[in-house]
Amino acid sequence: MKIRKCLSLILISAMAISLSACGGSSKNNGSPAGDKADTQSTASGNSGGADGGSSGRAVTLDLVTGSTGTSWYSYGATFAEVLPRALPSGSMINAAAEGGATSNPIQVSNGTYQLGIGYNLSDKWAFGGESLYTEPSDNLRGIAGYLDTFYYIAVVRTDAGWTDLADVAANHIPINISVLPAGNMGNIVASMIFEYYGMTFDDIIAWGGKVEYADWGTSVENIKDGRTDFICHNITQGHAAVTELASTVDMTFIQFPQDMIDTFVDEKGFSPETLPANCFKGQDTDIRTFGVTSTLFCSTELPDDVAYGIARALCENVEDIRAGHTALQRFTAESACDPGGMGIPLHPGAEQYYKEAGLLE
Numbered sequence: 185m186k187i188r189k190c191l192s193l194i195l196i197s198a199m200a201i202s203l204s205a206c207g208g209s210s211k212n213n214g215s216p217a218g219d220k221a222d223t224q225s226t227a228s229g230n231s232g233g234a235d236g237g238s239s240g241r242a243v244t245l246d247l248v249t250g251s252t253g254t255s256w257y258s259y260g261a262t263f264a265e266v267l268p269r270a271l272p273s274g275s276m277i278n279a280a281a282e283g284g285a286t287s288n289p290i291q292v293s294n295g296t297y298q299l300g301i302g303y304n305l306s307d308k309w310a311f312g313g314e315s316l317y318t319e320p321s322d323n324l325r326g327i328a329g330y331l332d333t334f335y336y337i338a339v340v341r342t343d344a345g346w347t348d349l350a351d352v353a354a355n356h357i358p359i360n361i362s363v364l365p366a367g368n369m370g371n372i373v374a375s376m377i378f379e380y381y382g383m384t385f386d387d388i389i390a391w392g393g394k395v396e397y398a399d400w401g402t403s404v405e406n407i408k409d410g411r412t413d414f415i416c417h418n419i420t421q422g423h424a425a426v427t428e429l430a431s432t433v434d435m436t437f438i439q440f441p442q443d444m445i446d447t448f449v450d451e452k453g454f455s456p457e458t459l460p461a462n463c464f465k466g467q468d469t470d471i472r473t474f475g476v477t478s479t480l481f482c483s484t485e486l487p488d489d490v491a492y493g494i495a496r497a498l499c500e501n502v503e504d505i506r507a508g509h510t511a512l513q514r515f516t517a518e519s520a521c522d523p524g525g526m527g528i529p530l531h532p533g534a535e536q537y538y539k540e541a542g543l544l545e
Contacts, residue, residue: 211530219256240272242275242276243490247279247299247301248288248297250407284368285302288300289317294482298482303334305476307526311528328525329480333511335359335418335421337417340414341413341434353382359393359413359414360393360411362407362428363397363413363415377440380447396411448461449486479527480498
């Protein structure tokens with residue numbers, strides 16, 4: 185699938201930032217970034233799925249997650265341990281400490297990776313060629329959804345002297361913000377939030393403020409050092425970067441107005457969410473917001489028996505999945521096949537497992 189040059193440059197830029205965040209490492213276990221994994225199986229059709237693929241040949245699958253410090257990076261380690269349990273003996277999952285919500289669907293669609301973690305919303309955009317995607321990646325298929333809940337939050341240093349974005353926009357207050365690089369889902373949604381208030385990143389600069397484009401780790405350091413005051417992004421409960429930031433700097437969690445939440449839910453496709461109180465130091469009340477959920481997805485190239493085995497491994501090891509990260513506590517076998525949690529069609533191999541397990545009609 186060819187993507188127009190402008191989109192490619194955006195996605196490459198986003199991936200380059202992710203690579204720098206993890207020390208330039210391309211893949212775990214030494215697997216070259218551009219190599220396709222061996223997904224061939226001696227079992228035909230779905231025959232390997234019912235017995236976990238034991239009659240098939242071992243497979244090695246590359247899973248694109250997110251950079252170090254992200255929840256998805258932690259998920260990758262969990263999936264690397266759990267997923268081979270229902271695949272042929274000797275199978276391996278290589279979790280890559282790179283990628284992101286906007287680039288992962290493209291990399292799975294074009295075969296660079298066989299598996300990816302994504303958001304239901306950005307997967308939907310990629311599948312249909314919507315939003316920043318200029319052409320559809322309609323070979324994407326879901327394996328499991330509703331892995332977690334991601335909440336969009338905005339936090340500002342308490343000593344910054346402001347806590348209201350509407351006041352910033354109305355009075356042209358010069359603020360110093362950290363935002364993820366262009367092409368990243370966090371950057372796109374932060375732009376949408378600023379647009380709601382009637383301002384842009386360029387306006388911030390014009391009013392004497394500062395906009396620093398950086399990955400999560402650098403953004404945390406920028407705020408800790410006082411270089412910037414504010415960041416707006418999606419997080420999970422137990423998010424490592426926000427936990428570190430809130431534990432070392434006095435931060436104020438901003439409550440979005442209900443009208444804004446309703447707009448993002450009704451018009452932009454997000455889900456209404458509430459971040460429970462006391463998830464982070466200084467966050468002593470519930471935060472009403474909007475959000476997305478993470479998915480595990482593949483392409484139509486993944487054999488049916490392999491997709492079957494992955495779905496089976498997830499649903500038969502729910503407690504081990506949940507133990508991998510605080511945010512994965514949401515995951516259940518019953519919700520894994522809910523189409524709302526994936527945003528894209530279900531892979532037929534995974535669908536067969538869910539039907540046989542009585543989870544899908």
